[in-house]
């Protein structure tokens with residue numbers, strides 16, 4: 001392990017166009033429950049009902065109950081973890097090119113990273129589907145105490161910025177993420193199992209364009225064979241060890 005850490009330190013010291021690609025495992029260390037796998041949210045809530053755009057457009061009460069009971073309390077309470085702050089540190093050092101995230105909790109921005117590409121949207125960004133008016137999570141939660149689904153002052157329906165199942169990924173974010181993968185010198189995977197598209201395609205793009213590929217994830221991923229370094233451990237722990245010289 002120590003050998004891998006010092007190897008990674010070396011790579012980071014010679015990189016100045018790092019793309020940090022973060023997934024559910026990264027936010028899990030901030031207490032945000034993961035979706036897939038045993039004990040994940042989707043084992044309790046069928047995503048085809050609670051997080052599907054077609055169901056949502058017909059009857060959004062499923063989604064909003066899920067938001068009220070499971071998402072709001074968790075995201076409201078969550079704070080950036082050590083890993084988030086290491087990425088801010090890397091940005092200050094001029095080494096970080098972009099953060100590309102599959103997470104929808106806005107914790108990278110809260111930690112202080114300025115250039116974050118969100119592939120699956122952002123739950124904190126809520127707006128009216130009729131007039132576009134923005135609402136905060138707190139405002140929406142207050143509305144949910146009174147009525148579900150919550151309504152805009154114009155009478156329109158609200159929606160969070162999360163990309164739901166059946167909804168296309170935001171094209172601009174997707175294109176920016178691909179460009180970031182093409183132009184980076186280190187593609188650093190943090191807490192993503194790299195199973196879901198487009199996560200699965202990004203490391204290949206980076207590698208093909210000459211970047212180093214480092215994967216830090218609790219479990220093995222399908223891209224491990226392609227990687228220069230694989231560390232099966234907590235991403236925040238490994239990042240802290242690198243920055244703190246541990």
Ligand SMILES: [Zn+2]
Nearest residue numbers: 128131152154
């Ligand atoms: Zn409205």
